[in-house]
Amino acid sequence: MSNRFILAGGRIFDGARFLDDHVLVVAEGVIAGVLPLRGPLPDLPRQDAGGALVVPGFIDLQVNGGGGVLLNNEPTVEGIATILAAHARYGTTALLPTLITDRPDVRDRALAAGRLAQQRRLPGYLGLHLEGPHLSLARKGTHDPALIRPMTAEDLAALTAEVGSFGQALITIAPENVTTDQVRALREAGYVVSLGHTDVGAETVAAYVGAGASMVTHLFNAMSQMGNREPGVVGAALASGALSCGLIADGFHVDPVSMGIALRAKLGPGRIFLVTDAMSTIGTDEPGFDLNGRRVYRRDGRLTLADGTLAGADIDMLSCVRFAHQRLGLSLAEALNMASLYPAEAMGLRDRGQLIAGNTADFLLLDPSLALLSSWIGGTMVYGANESDAGAPA
Template sequence: MVDPIHQAQARAIEDAFAAPAGTFVIRNAVKADAQGVDLGAWVSVVDGTIDAVGTGDADCEARIAHLGGPDRVTTVDAGGMLVTPGYVDIHVHGAWECSFDDGADAISVARAHHMLHGTTRQVLSLITNPLDVMERNLATVRDVMARRPDVLGSHLEGPFLALSRKGAHDPNCLVDPTPERVERLLEAADGTLRQITLAPEREHGMEAIRRFAEAGVVPAVGHCDADYATARRAFDAGARLMTHMFNAMNGLHHREPGPIPAAVEDPRVTIELINDGFHVQNPMVRLGLGFAPHRIAFVTDAMAATGCADGAYKLGALDVNVVDGHARLVSNGAIAGSTLILEVAVRRAVHELGMGLTDAIEAASLTPAKAFGFDRPNKVTGAPLGLVAPGYAADLLLTDPGTLAVQHVWCAGRRVK
């Protein structure tokens, strides 16, 4: 049973999206994004887009006057808080007892939890299921996108995964990416499939990568047993992502390098990393962050137990037990996603791993946006994502500069927290 409070919060966010975007100015802030840090910053927003950014009270007053004066412009005093871009999660399965595979209402509730913690946009990850179920889930995401700017499309994690690296995916549903199956999924998504994780060594794997890339989908190498040479061929065929580096793939070995060095060496590839200290322990996170500067995208891989107490949950049809915030399959103890949010990933990066603030924010905003071309004007989001800069979407966070806890959230110019 979903908490009625969570349902009410989800409805409030949907209501915010139904309202027109207004004109407002955030002032007395510290702007922090991939371009650096500016003190005494202000940001003005018109019709859901940032129209100007500057510093200093005099310029801010002039901007307010240009927009019609204080009687027509809402002003938000940041009180010295950080103003940052909204976070973008490109690999996430749910929250608040809801999975993105479970219908439009479940999507609304799960999105609300992540939104309230600063993730203004998400690509919704769908787990391995029978093909007809996956087709229905793709169609649901497609329909939800029509009324929600925060949903960027879908990510299929499966069904074309290696049995030996299946993780928490149902082995009975894993299949080869034959042309017929690939076309069925593309047709169901109708242009809204953004990413698909697959094992390139499976029969028809390279052919599938080329077809998905041709259709505008970003193939991701992951849940695979691919060696270094196979991974390089996959990237040359059109794969441009690595799904949660270190997890569900061959590890680093001095005589069997595996897929990770292939991704690190290729400047075309964005590399996902789950920065929770559990999927990847801190020494390896630090190592990974140094592999490919500006190409590491923080992802959560968060499942339905995110934002909930420890206990029993489901991942598709599989039973999951969550202890101390860590999710594992009941059947074999395999890690079953996370309970991470990007707000925590950014905080961990800065406070525990010594990553610079702007680099951590970039890994949770601009880098994942770049993976799909959302850092430029595009047909999905319109205005680009990932920076606090003129012309960018007004996806903005006010964040405590000490704790990095998200205090206020705007998505597409609508205030949702």
């Protein structure tokens, strides 16, 4: 299929407005424009959207696995490719494969795999998210306590030496095990620094924001909660316009009432955006998997350790969007932006999240029930519900 075409016959959501009687013009993987159907149009082949809703592709900043692969268990470029392909089937056109707390050698293998993924320009690969091991034991969640440790000078040197080679760089840290000077060094090197798995209070959060932290990992989960005398990480995140916050909208990690309160309370310009925290189960019927030598069980939409501790999520991004729209009552535009524009803004990405001229041609076709018809990355269809998967990332 040509990478230069006009997509007509759909209703376009460009990230700000729903546009009828407009077309999407794609040229060499980039959006050349969103133009009125009745105006002058370039002489390009036409594709028919068949009345579908055309929306920006989803961006997921926390993806531990998919397609039967967990990055910790398969920190290879092949493992990353499998994860990308699995999530493209649910509308995610750009993602950060996420490494959960593990040994330094596993981290180094993941960084090497990220370098290869970047060099090979794997469709959908955005960069890496390193979630740990420099977290708080008090708020460890499913992270193996035996592997949690302070960030050393050697760790910092290894991390900063690699930044820029593997695409976008996001790291989740806890103030208990990382200093403000280390945060400054990470930020100056090019990492987006997120606070998570931490039990500190609001005053400490403010100090780390001052050092360069700009994000909070899975709001409400594995962090100090908001109280009447201590706002905790949750209160600090909602009250700080400098912080953007990921949110797992599966109905298990956070109660819908709490989600609604947070969305109404969040001070901007930082936004709350959707993340899946997805594990290897996405796109499979596997009953569970192993993480750091422990069994994770899949039951009734939940992933847990034997003691019931939630261990990531068994949800895809399109399902999170539906949850935000249908269960939380958000407008469709807002739900879509939480999966595209807002994570792009949180990572400082200026070429994604909206269907506007100059942006990468990552988009989806959805039917009226919000079922996925096709996913497109760089103007190429990588998944079609009624097509073979020959064009999917592999």
